[in-house]
Amino acid sequence: MPVTRFSVAASLLVVAAAALPAQSATAAAAPMQVYGAWHCGNDACTWAKVRDMAEFDAANHWLVDRGDGRPSVNVVVLSFVNPLRLLNGTTDAGDAAGVPVGMNQQVVDYFTARGIRVMLSIGGITYTGDWDSALAQSGGLLGQKAAALASKLGVGIEIDYENSSSPNLTGLQAFVDAYRSAHPYDASGADPTARLTVDVAAGDRWLSGIDQYATAHWLTTGNPVLDYANAMVPNKQPSASTATANWQEHLDGKPTYSPPIPPLAPAKFTGSLYIAEGSQVRPECTDFANSVQRATGSWVQNAAPNGAGTSAGLLGFMFWAAEKPSTRGVTTVPPNGCTGGVGAGATAFSAPVPMPPLRQS
Template identity: 90%
Template sequence: MTRFSVAASLLALAVTALPVQPAAAAASSPMQVYGAWHCSNDACTWAKVRDLAEFDAANHWLIDRGDGRPSVNVVVLSFVNPLRLLNGTTDAGNAAGVPVGMDQRVVDYFTAHGIRVMLSIGGITYTGDWDTALAQNGTLLGQKAAALASKLGVGIEIDYENSNNPNLTGLQAFVDAYRAAHPYDASGADPTARLTIDVAAGDRWLIGIDQYATANWLTTANPVLDYANAMVPSRQPSASSATANWQEHLDGKPTYNPAIPPLAPAKFTGSLYVAEGSKVRPECNDFANSVQKATGSWVQSAAPNGAGTTAGLLGFMFWAAEKPSTRGVTTAPPNSCEGGVGAGATAFSVPVPMPPLRQS
């Protein structure tokens, strides 16, 4: 045996003797936000007072996934018309600008089970009314939203879907007025301090709002809003399309003018349909074959790319409980969602009530 052969043999023995190091586990964070927008049984108008027994029969799956635990940790009642809220309109479906179905009894139905409640102001139907209300008095609108939050003990979601020329000056006035009444609360202990915003599924729609909110309100260094929801696209995405959309928020759009900065994973959720038109999706009743199951690992481990330090989106939001359109399917029995959303809450060990949110 040559000296080279001897040396090679000794090296091989030394390498063999070294302990095998396990591969490093990918960084991930447990889901913290897992919720549903709720449209009542009249296509998101909440224009009638609900009988609580009937409401429970239609929505019991939200507070009981089948073992007594809630299926979600947040419900967002959708929608309040911003112009009616500003004007304090009282008519057949509203009292002082608030849909009559969004009453304290409905809020308490969820909070009694540890589920956080928020009210969504806007929706695409009310985009023009957002424009008008902000042009009239964004500050007063923010004050009225803050007073409504105080009255019911809820948070507020901004759903302003102007994709062409949003009134960002008026929206800033709204946010300033709301925060003057309910300052940012990193602990999450004060439900009225929870203020969120909806952005598009990715960075290529609602560009003005997305850019402004990401740059000014959703930073980890100086947060103003708690987080954003990346809304559903026009139809249920595949797993690859969903993660591609959400990755756009992580990456930002540096070539846009003005550029959209990257968004920290801890500052947004991804959204999926539970029902779409006449179809009940696996998100509702078949977790094993759902997009949320297929994307769950990605959602919990998505890496920061220029903003934030911790991996993983905050979690999932689902569109939408009960009946979001007049001709669409409902999630009331027999289409209730224990087998999809509820099973996902178990699979992802979703905490109820919602814990303090990651801040970085």
């Protein structure tokens, strides 16, 4: 079964945009600071073979050149590392010491040489059981190995642990503690290995345990432990009103849940959309003028804090996913390159490359 990113939400509340809390009329639109894409390689997120870099460039040049020589994104997240293989240091046909062989220094340097930050995502929904097993064995040792991998390649790490029913939060805390012992939080963003993020669901009603814990313990503005969260894509491309309703849930929190999910500061998360979905290349990839990102861009830049944080505007957008996110369906390989969608959006939103220091509150 291929690794997928689909967050299978129990339900999504569809709320008309007019029903959402009004944004501040006086706050200036926040500049996009995070504008990036997950990258699945050419084998549905396994990265199980070493790439020829000329072929890699032909398939992915749109990421580093929106048509005028400037990159289309400022961060690429290579997806996915299997947490159990990383813990055990597995070497097999597709992995070396627990790391997919395609996630090598040549691929990292391809992006960083152009000012694009690189991160590695550990997990994905197919590897949820392996997250459980690895955390049960030793969350701390897994965190140490993730930190060593970050040091070796000069990258950050994303936590993508999609256990919605019974996540091992004690083990996950041990992972975070071990990682931060090696790479302390760095508000300046100057140290790429210090960038540590977490994925949460599109809204607050799936992955609620991880969402609650991360928001309460790791994503506060007063004592941040993780840099930010990505509100992942739902199970299909949302409408503009559904997307903003989902993201608003993070801003509001869920005070009636037990334990309550606190509000999340706008400066502590991104919103996510599809660029390739099933048999369709989305307007996010090829047609910015008719895209959900264009329709939601003003909301993303002006979303007001509602109990956490002081500045308006989410950090920006993330897109799922570059090249070949599934064994069946469309890719973002030319002629489906995303300069007309992601690249045009980078220009429209003045997405900075390289990524600047992130707003902290």
